[in-house]
Amino acid sequence: LSDIGNDLESVLLSEQQLNDRLAEMAAQIDEDYKGQDLLLVGVLKGAVMVMADLARRLHHPAEMDWMAVSSYGSGTKSSGVVRILKDLDADLTGRNVLIVEDIVDSGLTLSWLLSNLRSRGPKSVEIAAMLRKPEAVKVDLDVRYVGFDIPNQFVVGYGLDYAEKYRNLPFVGTLAPHVYES
Ligand code: PRP
Ligand code: MN
Ligand code: MG
Secondary structure, three states: OOOHHHHEEEEEEOHHHHHHHHHHHHHHHHHHOOOOOOEEEEEEOOOHHHHHHHHOOOOOOOEEEEEEEEOOOOOOOOOOOOEEEEOOOOOOOOOEEEEEEEEEOOOHHHHHHHHHHHOOOOOEEEEEEEEEOOOOOOOOOOOOEEEEEOOOOOEEEOOEOEOOEOOOOOOEEEEOHHHHHO
8 A cells, every 4th residue: 555645636725724723713613602502513424533623622611423424425526415324312402503514515415414403403503614615515505614715626634535535634635636547
């Protein structure tokens, strides 16, 4: 197996850039939910990195729960077909829910998730996403906390995969063409 670095073309967002922005997002979330209940809902598997890094920067005693949904399959395009692979443990009745996601691409996953979670009787449901592709969004979606708006290119790292790989990169980058071609 070759080193993961050999498969990369460029670094779009460095670890430092991600960390700086996460600190700002956490401060804003602390302020907005001060003295209130807060349940963070991480969307597996992509949100693992941002959930861990955002949650540990909060001063708020937030709870963490996880849901696994999938829309991409193993390719690079969103299908719009969302499947629940693992549901939440928590009852959302009366809760302030903050969905934590790695990326809003077409927005189809989050749009579906929002209506699903809203039907469970929460007090509020908001979204925090580390990345958003404004040119790719197909639905009207109100994302309360956005890390970075990025160009409409296929990116990996910091939770984002290509065929389940590259999630473990500590930064966001683009893949070298040979990775797709092989
Ligand atoms: C990816 C990503 C988001 C979603 C965004 O998840 O992590 O959850 O797609 O795409 P959309 O805005 O076009 O719906 P994926 O379904 O690949 O599952 P994963 O998190 O396990 O990689
Ligand atoms: Mn995902
Ligand atoms: Mg994926």
